[in-house]
Amino acid sequence: MEHYLDNAATTKPCAEAAAAMMRCISEYYGNPSSLHSKGLEAQHEVDAARQTIADALGCKPQELLFTSGATESNNLALRGAAAAYGRKRKKMIVSAVEHASVKQTLAYLETEGFNVVPIAPGADGLYHPADFLAQVDKDTCLVSMMLVNNENGYRMPVEEVFRAVKRRDPEIITHCDAVQGFLKVPFRTRTLGADLVSISGHKVHGIKGVGALYVKQGIRVKPILFGGHQEKGIRPGTESVPLIAAFGAAAGALAPTLDARYEKVSQLRSRLLELLRSLDNVVIRDIPGASPYVLNLSLLGYRSEIVLHYLEKREIYVSSGSACSKGASSGVLETFGAKPEEVDSALRISLCAENTEEDLVALAEGLRDAQRELMH
Ligand code: PLP
Numbered sequence: 001m002e003h004y005l006d007n008a009a010t011t012k013p014c015a016e017a018a019a020a021m022m023r024c025i026s027e028y029y030g031n032p033s034s035l036h037s038k039g040l041e042a043q044h045e046v047d048a049a050r051q052t053i054a055d056a057l058g059c060k061p062q063e064l065l066f067t068s069g070a071t072e073s074n075n076l077a078l079r080g081a082a083a084a085y086g087r088k089r090k091k092m093i094v095s096a097v098e099h100a101s102v103k104q105t106l107a108y109l110e111t112e113g114f115n116v117v118p119i120a121p122g123a124d125g126l127y128h129p130a131d132f133l134a135q136v137d138k139d140t141c142l143v144s145m146m147l148v149n150n151e152n153g154y155r156m157p158v159e160e161v162f163r164a165v166k167r168r169d170p171e172i173i174t175h176c177d178a179v180q181g182f183l184k185v186p187f188r189t190r191t192l193g194a195d196l197v198s199i200s201g202h203k204v205h206g207i208k209g210v211g212a213l214y215v216k217q218g219i220r221v222k223p224i225l226f227g228g229h230q231e232k233g234i235r236p237g238t239e240s241v242p243l244i245a246a247f248g249a250a251a252g253a254l255a256p257t258l259d260a261r262y263e264k265v266s267q268l269r270s271r272l273l274e275l276l277r278s279l280d281n282v283v284i285r286d287i288p289g290a291s292p293y294v295l296n297l298s299l300l301g302y303r304s305e306i307v308l309h310y311l312e313k314r315e316i317y318v319s320s321g322s323a324c325s326k327g328a329s330s331g332v333l334e335t336f337g338a339k340p341e342e343v344d345s346a347l348r349i350s351l352c353a354e355n356t357e358e359d360l361v362a363l364a365e366g367l368r369d370a371q372r373e374l375m376h
Pocket of ligand 1: 008009068069070071072099101146148149150177179180199200201202210211
């Protein structure tokens with residue numbers, strides 16, 4: 001039996017998403033820009049998805065732009081805001097634990113003359129608005145902070161930081177990568193205080209290759225692609241109607257169950273913690289107020305990849321804990337204070353509401369057996 005515990009990497013598409021995708025492939029295959037009825041019915045699919053996702057985010061449909069995924073949303077948000085607002089203001093303040101799609105975009109903007117200031121968590125491993133405020137000055141163009149960290153599930157204090165920043169200077173643009181929070185932890189764009197919010201379809205039981213960027217009414221983002229008039233000309237290119245419709249269908253299915261799923265996943269997480277605490281030599285990163293969907297741990301003495309592949313043989317699927325790219329750590333766990341041996345042995349377990357106690361028991365047994373059978 002399969003035990004899929006890697007839902008922060010991607011989720012299994014739900015039946016509603018698959019059905020919407022098929023409908024748009026086989027029936028509503030028109031180009032939304034076409035003036036005839038085939039175009040119109042495809043446009044209806046896009047409009048309906050935009051409305052559903054806007055409702056789930058707590059924004060207006062006109063404030064959402066569809067993209068190819070959150071990587072593009074983050075690129076568009078940061079580069080687009082830099083082009084619109086960064087002629088005079090050159091400073092960008094960012095949490096030091098962002099996803100590569102934010103970090104690398106900012107690294108690029110540095111080569112364009114921006115001054116990027118990463119903020120590390122405090123000695124307690126948590127973020128505090130004062131640390132961001134200390135960096136805010138007249139040169140500050142933008143502040144970017146993710147909602148839920150993809151490696152350890154930390155629910156970052158985005159509202160507090162953005163509120164404090166805006167109080168200091170309302171002209172500063174605020175961006176939030178909400179990929180791991182959307183439809184998982186409750187939030188609304190309005191209360192977040194964000195001008196720009198990135199989300200992704202495949203993290204919420206949609207299909208890979210579609211995402212969206214919320215752009216608050218009145219905020220300007222310059223395009224990074226050039227072409228037709230689609231998505232207000234800010235994101236040109238024929239819309240991927242099947243993927244957009246699938247994203248909308250997934251959001252429509254998930255939004256009404258957010259609280260119930262949060263509760264269920266919280267219970268699963270508590271059970272998982274109980275099971276893990278019965279193991280020896282395990283470090284568990286149980287951060288206060290974390291999203292229940294992600295848990296990071298280290299099985300001390302056992303390299304992540306070795307354990308990952310050991311578990312895989314039992315059809316238990318997890319991630320190495322430090323979003324490794326070809327063996328190199330992303331540096332995020334270190335930034336949160338993990339020691340090198342903890343980083344080497346880190347595993348990320350990420351849940352969804354379809355997971356069961358059986359999955360967790362299988363994982364705990366797998367880890368116990370790994371400690372017994374694998375070489376240190
Ligand atoms: N931001 C975060 C926090 C993520 O976890 C991911 C995916 O791993 C992304 C952005 C990129 O999303 P996408 O796969 O839609 O490009």
